[in-house]
Amino acid sequence: MQIRPAPPARDDRGDYMHQIQKRDLDYWTSHSLSICVILFNPDSGDIAWQWASAVSGNDRNEERWLLTVPASNVMDASARLSFEEAIQANPQMLLRSALAVDRALMERISDHGALFIWDEWGDSSPMFRNLRVFLDKDEPEIQVDYRIRAHDLHELMVQLFPWASYSYAEPINEYSGKVAVHVLEVQVRPEALAYLEAEEFLEAGYPEEQDPPSPETEDYMTDEEEAAFWQSRRASRGSAEPEN
Secondary structure (H helix, E strand, C coil): CEEEECCCCECCCCCEEEEEEHHHHHHHHHCCCCCEEEEECCCCCCEEEEEHHHCECCCCCCCEEEEEECCCCECCHHHHHHHHHHCCCCHHHHHHHHHHHCHHHHHHHCCCCEEEEEEEECCCCCEEEEEEEECCCCCCCEEEEEEEECCCHHHHHHHHCCCEEEEECCCCEEECCCEEEEEEEEEECHHHHHHHHHHHHHHHCCCCCCCCCCCCCCCCCCHHHHHHHHHHHHHHHHHHCCCC
């Protein structure tokens, strides 16, 4: 989701006319997930939405494009049906989306793995926060301040990183009596590695290969063998001729 302030310009129907820069549009169209633009009007408190794919423009090289955001597309409970219709939510599609989104991360850790460190807050309804991902350095290369409630960490890892297999690198440590620290050693699953190989194959295209030779019959003779055969026949005929 891209959240933007609502522009003052509207058309005759009251729909917002939101300008989008070309670099933003190029990024959105190359993304593996659907992009939704959300406009917030601080004066009225209204929130309207529209899919980025609805952008209009005559020339792909234009620097600015126009996205019409209908005023009727209000971001409230009634918008749920529109999102459910537009987004494939079956488990297979969600898994494919997770692999596509985390492809760069999977490629980074496919050879050596990584350490994931989570902070767990609370007891009865734990909240998992502050994910740090360590690769080859002492400082985390990725840090996300998640604030997600889950029954346990395994449920969260399966939801966020279904491509990963993990184990505990250290015992769970607690400090301040409130926060438990989970240190996980994460590897890329073999199935996800196969996905990476398939993506590389698709991007590289079908390799240039020669047609395979057809199987040879049992009585097949090469050109050299055939020449030697006729040479031997001529030699045998010459030796059989009577002397004068």
